[in-house]
Amino acid sequence: MLLEIEGLNSHYGRIHALKSANLTVREGELVALVGANGAGKTTLLRTLSGVHPASSGVIKFDGRDITRLNPVRRVAEGVIQVPEGRQLFGPQTVEDNLRLGAFRRGSGTPDADLERLYELFPVLRVKRDQPAGTLSGGQQQIVALGRALMAKPRLLLLDEPSMGLAPLLVAEIFEAVQRLKREGVTILLVEQNAHAALSIADRGYVIETGEIVLSDTGPALLSNERVRQAYLGL
Ligand code: ATP
Secondary structure (H helix, E strand, O other): OOEEEEEEEEEEOOEEEEEEEEEEEOOOOEEEEEOOOOOOHHHHHHHHHOOOOOOEEEEEEOOEEOOOOOHHHHHHHOEEEEOOOOOOOOOOEHHHHHHHHHHHHOOOOOHHHHHHHHHHOHHHHHOOOOEHHHOOHHHHHHHHHHHHHHOOOOEEEEEOOOOOOOHHHHHHHHHHHHHHHHOOOOEEEEEOOHHHHHHHOOEEEEEEOOEEEEEEEHHHHHOOHHHHHHHOOO
């Protein structure tokens, strides 16, 4: 097991935003965490990456307790988050943004990695010299994924990659996520778009008002009556 979250609680003042969450991710797995706006998905990711403190509970990464490690140390362990809203350096070129992703490794210019990335996402090669801020929303999301990949994540945390994108671009982003999985990247995907996320996930979790209420394989959750009614509008 690569990631084991046990009894994790998180608060914002008196708001109990994450309630005794249990969640696991195996090496190579694509796991989706779905839920409505405000359910606690981002809180779980922020607690996992260490930018928000856990009130109690344990986060184990590769068998090691990382619950009290600071965010920088977690990144060094290979826990890499692609934040909601992407946060690229708009005036910098696509390629500069991608190279920044490799910064944590401190091993000079990783041309071979960049070449592999361009093969995986040809659109990045086409746009390499353009300022990242001039790309479409979907393309910027792919730059953000590429930048995270340059950091050689052991666990990639994706926060609502489909947020604010037109349906055609949403399909493109989920195709890109699947491509990452095929490359062997382990992924925890947080999404409001339950249908798209569960369609590509090996396993999924459903979170409601801070509590994980269901967990199963992606296909089983897609055909679960409660999920169909509450999240798929069926
Ligand atoms: P979204 O899709 O909007 O990101 P979410 O499922 O990620 O939703 P969270 O952002 O984790 O939900 O929010 C969980 C709960 O914690 C909500 O009730 C929210 O209002 C509250 N919350 C989140 N951030 C803060 C904060 N900085 N201060 C106080 N309350 C917060």
